[in-house]
Amino acid sequence: MAQNYTTREERRxxxxxxxxxxGKGKGQAKKRGLFKRIFLLLVALGIAGMVLGGAAFAYxxxxxxxxxxxxxxDPVSSKIFDKDGHLITELGKxxxxxxxxxxxxxxxxxxxxxxxxxxxxxxHHGVDIKRLAGAVFANFTQGFGSQGGSTITQQLVKRSFLxxxxxxxxKVQEMWLAFQLERKxxxxxxxxxxxxxxxxxxxxxxxxxxxKAYFDKPLKDLKLPEVATLVGLPQSPSAYSPxxxxxxxxxxxxxxxxxxxxxxxxxxxxxxxxxKTSVKRLLVKTEKSQKSTVAYNAFIDTVINEVxxxxxxxxxxxxxxxxxxxxxxxxxxxxxxxxxxxxxxPDKDFQAGISLLDxxxxxxxxxxxxxxxxxxxxxxxxxxxxxxPGSTIKPIVDYGPAVENLNWSTYEQIxxxxxxxxxxxxxxNFNGRxxxxxxxxxxxxxxxxxxxxxxxxxxxxxxxxxFADKLGLNxxxxxxxxxxxxxxxxxxxxxxxxxxxxxxxxxNGIYNKPHAVTKIVLRENNTVIKTAPEPQVAMKDSTxxxxxxxxKSVVKDSYGTGQTANVPGLPLAGKxxxxxxxxxxxxxxxxxxxxxxxxxxxGYTTNYTAAVWTGYGDGKKYIPEDYGYxxxxxxxxxxxxxxxxxxxxxxxxxxxxxxxxxxxxxxSNPPRLASEYTPESKVSYEYFVRGHQPTEVSRDYExxxxxxxxxxxxxPGSKQISLSWDYSDDQNQxxxxxxxxxxDSGSDQVLKVTKAKELKVQNPQPGGKYTxxxxxxxxxxxxxxxxxxxxxxxxxxxxxxDPNSGNNPGDNSNSANDNQNQDQTDKNGNGVPDxxxxxxQNPNQGGTTPGQDNRNGxxxxxxxxxGGNGTDNGTNNGTNNGTNNGTNNGTSNGTNNGTSNGTSNGTSNGTSNGGTTSGGSTDGTGSTNGTTNGTTNGTxxxxxxxxxxxxxxxx
Numbered sequence: 001m002a003q004n005y006t007t008r009e010e011r012r013x014x015x016x017x018x019x020x021x022x023g024k025g026k027g028q029a030k031k032r033g034l035f036k037r038i039f040l041l042l043v044a045l046g047i048a049g050m051v052l053g054g055a056a057f058a059y060x061x062x063x064x065x066x067x068x069x070x071x072x073x074d075p076v077s078s079k080i081f082d083k084d085g086h087l088i089t090e091l092g093k094x095x096x097x098x099x100x101x102x103x104x105x106x107x108x109x110x111x112x113x114x115x116x117x118x119x120x121x122x123x124h125h126g127v128d129i130k131r132l133a134g135a136v137f138a139n140f141t142q143g144f145g146s147q148g149g150s151t152i153t154q155q156l157v158k159r160s161f162l163x164x165x166x167x168x169x170x171k172v173q174e175m176w177l178a179f180q181l182e183r184k185x186x187x188x189x190x191x192x193x194x195x196x197x198x199x200x201x202x203x204x205x206x207x208x209x210x211x212k213a214y215f216d217k218p219l220k221d222l223k224l225p226e227v228a229t230l231v232g233l234p235q236s237p238s239a240y241s242p243x244x245x246x247x248x249x250x251x252x253x254x255x256x257x258x259x260x261x262x263x264x265x266x267x268x269x270x271x272x273x274x275x276k277t278s279v280k281r282l283l284v285k286t287e288k289s290q291k292s293t294v295a296y297n298a299f300i301d302t303v304i305n306e307v308x309x310x311x312x313x314x315x316x317x318x319x320x321x322x323x324x325x326x327x328x329x330x331x332x333x334x335x336x337x338x339x340x341x342x343x344x345x346p347d348k349d350f351q352a353g354i355s356l357l358d359x360x361x362x363x364x365x366x367x368x369x370x371x372x373x374x375x376x377x378x379x380x381x382x383x384x385x386x387x388x389p390g391s392t393i394k395p396i397v398d399y400g401p402a403v404e405n406l407n408w409s410t411y412e413q414i415x416x417x418x419x420x421x422x423x424x425x426x427x428x429n430f431n432g433r434x435x436x437x438x439x440x441x442x443x444x445x446x447x448x449x450x451x452x453x454x455x456x457x458x459x460x461x462x463x464x465x466x467f468a469d470k471l472g473l474n475x476x477x478x479x480x481x482x483x484x485x486x487x488x489x490x491x492x493x494x495x496x497x498x499x500x501x502x503x504x505x506x507x508n509g510i511y512n513k514p515h516a517v518t519k520i521v522l523r524e525n526n527t528v529i530k531t532a533p534e535p536q537v538a539m540k541d542s543t544x545x546x547x548x549x550x551x552k553s554v555v556k557d558s559y560g561t562g563q564t565a566n567v568p569g570l571p572l573a574g575k576x577x578x579x580x581x582x583x584x585x586x587x588x589x590x591x592x593x594x595x596x597x598x599x600x601x602x603g604y605t606t607n608y609t610a611a612v613w614t615g616y617g618d619g620k621k622y623i624p625e626d627y628g629y630x631x632x633x634x635x636x637x638x639x640x641x642x643x644x645x646x647x648x649x650x651x652x653x654x655x656x657x658x659x660x661x662x663x664x665x666x667x668s669n670p671p672r673l674a675s676e677y678t679p680e681s682k683v684s685y686e687y688f689v690r691g692h693q694p695t696e697v698s699r700d701y702e703x704x705x706x707x708x709x710x711x712x713x714x715x716p717g718s719k720q721i722s723l724s725w726d727y728s729d730d731q732n733q734x735x736x737x738x739x740x741x742x743x744d745s746g747s748d749q750v751l752k753v754t755k756a757k758e759l760k761v762q763n764p765q766p767g768g769k770y771t772x773x774x775x776x777x778x779x780x781x782x783x784x785x786x787x788x789x790x791x792x793x794x795x796x797x798x799x800x801x802d803p804n805s806g807n808n809p810g811d812n813s814n815s816a817n818d819n820q821n822q823d824q825t826d827k828n829g830n831g832v833p834d835x836x837x838x839x840x841q842n843p844n845q846g847g848t849t850p851g852q853d854n855r856n857g858x859x860x861x862x863x864x865x866x867g868g869n870g871t872d873n874g875t876n877n878g879t880n881n882g883t884n885n886g887t888n889n890g891t892s893n894g895t896n897n898g899t900s901n902g903t904s905n906g907t908s909n910g911t912s913n914g915g916t917t918s919g920g921s922t923d924g925t926g927s928t929n930g931t932t933n934g935t936t937n938g939t940x941x942x943x944x945x946x947x948x949x950x951x952x953x954x955x
Contacts, residue, residue: 574603
């Protein structure tokens with residue numbers, strides 16, 4: 001009997017207690033509900049995505065440009081502007097393009113083009129879905145833009161109407177316009193427009209023009225190797241240029257041949273035969289392919305390369321506005337330098353590559369692509385060469401890393417001595433000499449190899465490589481050996497790379513990659529693409545400054561190897577460099593040992609950085625040592641830097657706070673501070689990284705001992721003061737003694753510097769108080785001084801002489817005449833005649849020395865207090881207070897006395913004109929007007945009163 005349930009609630013509970021018929025609980029039902037909701041959500045998202053995608057597609061299509069036959073057939077030129085925004089040139093504005101109709105295009109050219117660019121061209125309707133699917137898969141797995149699926153139709157649309165940006169919008173518009181193009185034109189018409197529009201390099205648009213540019217013959221005459229070479233170019237005309245990169249062009253040509261064989265257009269035998277043909281042999285001579293010799297071509301070539309490397313741009317057909325860093329005047333000057341004969345180039349094959357940068361920004365101001373270069377898109381010796389840099393590498397891999405990592409100073413001591421590489425191979429300096437212990441400043445300035453290698457080893461190759469890598473050299477680490485310390489790197493570098501590295505030293509350690517383009521403005525919507533690289537910190541500012549100061553010595557100091565590059569008055573730093581031939585090459589081509597393959601100079605100011613390379617493109621030729629040919633790089637640098645600095649102020653390199661200047665005692669190792677007694681000739685001013693400067697003071701030079709027992713005595717008979725002193729010279733210092741004097745507490749004046757320990761002073765002023773001070777001087781260091789005071793007794797007043805009595809008192813004119821030929825030579829080289837050694841005239845007198853000077857001449861003394869001049873025009877002696885003192889003796893004009901004929905005192909007018917001006921007494925005698933100095937014959941002795949106003953010694 002069925003169980004009766006009295007309530008609905010009981011039945012519900014009983015049902016919940018029964019097991020599920022399928023053996024599953026309620027949780028499984030919940031899972032089914034979750035999956036259902038996720039599925040519905042995905043469907044909804046899919047529908048929404050389709051709607052949004054459709055809307056986006058509709059928007060992209062609606063904003064796509066309209067088809068234009070003119071734009072399909074003609075390229076849109078790009079404009080290049082200089083740093084000031086002025087137009088330099090237009091690229092792609094070709095007037096000699098030869099248009100070839102489809103019926104005249106050889107089948108071989110069409111087959112090669114289809115095999116390479118669009119094998120299913122005649123099967124699709126503008127877009128190859130199969131090819132596109134493969135490209136989409138590659139983009140998902142390798143990143144967007146990694147592989148293109150564009151057909152010939154799409155490429156024609158892109159080159160004619162769209163920007164080269166790899167965006168979804170551009171891709172959608174490209175596909176849409178391709179469908180529209182195929183609806184409007186036939187396949188043959190599309191193919192015709194394509195091969196006539198595409199840029200093939202060498203300034204050639206269209207396949208017919210390119211055929212003549214590369215092979216100097218019409219398209220119909222080309223053979224398979226030539227056709228395959230030509231068809232391979234549009235993918236990257238610069239990279240595959242047969243003129244500049246024949247090996248890459250040959251590889252690209254072989255790819256085209258393989259594709260032609262793959263699609264059945266040629267046999268394996270034809271492919272193999274064509275692959276054996278050298279591309280170089282096929283080409284027309286480079287000179288015939290060029291169109292002009294414009295001064296800007298080398299720079300424009302650099303611009304083109306930079307634009308193409310920055311994106312999928314074609315400067316010849318994309319209608320770009322390209323803003324560059326060119327300084328028009330600088331570029332013209334560089335071109336003129338390479339084209340002129342002012343540097344005495346050895347021959348027409350001698351080449352030069354020049355790079356000029358803005359030191360602070362890395363912007364390229366000028367490019368010197370080479371000498372005798374015609375046209376554009378040729379080999380550029382400033383950007384394309386890879387040559388060993390010689391000693392110009394030393395700041396980059398040796399001394400820069402040492403300062404950066406080891407905190408070396410400009411004074412760091414290093415020994416130049418016979419030495420070997422770690423492998424045991426000997427290394428020598430360029431001149432075979434060794435200089436012993438020296439600073440790294442001198443080692444770098446002399447360009448010595450052994451100190452450079454030692455520095456490289458002290459830093460370690462890892463840190464040296466990293467330092468160079470931060471400066472943009474992109475060296476091969478697997479080929480970076482100890483020989484790199486002196487420039488042995490493989491592959492080499494270009495002047496552009498070297499100038500970029502050096503500019504960081506002049507820019508406080510900030511590296512800016514050299515660049516010629518600042519921005520690109522696209523034709524579509526005037527989109528601006530900024531291309532200038534971001535600055536990078538390459539080293540500490542202390543490293544940059546210390547290396548710079550050492551590089552100043554290269555051009556400024558007498559031992560520097562770069563003196564030829566110096567511009568006088570310009571704060572300048574730089575480094576020279578030359579390379580060598582290996583032994584086998586020298587012997588094979590009979591090259592002199594002094595000849596070099598490369599000569600460099602790189603340097604900078606705070607405004608500009610330049611690097612100059614000189615040499616030959618052919619490795620067999622060399623730069624001889626004769627006629628300064630190996631200095632041409634330095635001469636060109638000097639010319640360029642001087643020109644660029646004429647109208648622009650150039651500040652010196654500013655010392656950062658991280659660097660201190662220190663007075664070092666030369667030769668001390670480890671470095672010690674110069675003491676106050678270190679001779680100036682033994683002091684060197686060097687730069688240290690703050691916190692790493694020396695603190696110990698040198699004791700090699702101490703304060704000299706002072707003189708002792710200074711004595712002064714006066715002899716009234718000879719009227720002279722005798723000075724003497726003692727000195728204990730137990731260290732054989734052989735000092736100089738400086739003798740100073742002051743009168744009546746006046747200022748000190750140097751009386752004499754002597755080696756002797758005594759001195760005599762003639763004719764001191766009666767009544768005067770003289771203080772003498774003696775100081776010993778050894779190598780510029782001064783001792784403590786010793787002083788003494790002496791007072792000279794006053795003289796009694798002498799009565800006036802009888803004017804008829806003949807000679808005046810003290811007259812010894814006869815003896816003076818007898819001594820007229822006395823020896824006046826200075827054999828001791830102390831500036832005092834030998835017959836006057838040890839005697840010094842009154843320190844307050846001017847004019848001649850009384851009783852001693854019997855020479856002919858005009859000895860004039862002038863007192864500082866307005867006294868007159870005393871002269872001795874004759875052969876006899878003037879009196880003590882007359883001609884010698886130059887005081888105001890008896891005349892109102894303060895002139896010295898002499899009689900009209902030199903034989904009498906002329907008292908009649910002397911009294912009236914005498915007076916007491918400046919202390920002169922009335923009993924002084926004088927000439928008629930008191931202004932005549934001496935007499936015609938000068939044989940008399942004028943007398944007069946003395947002046948209490950002392951004069952200074954005549955120095």
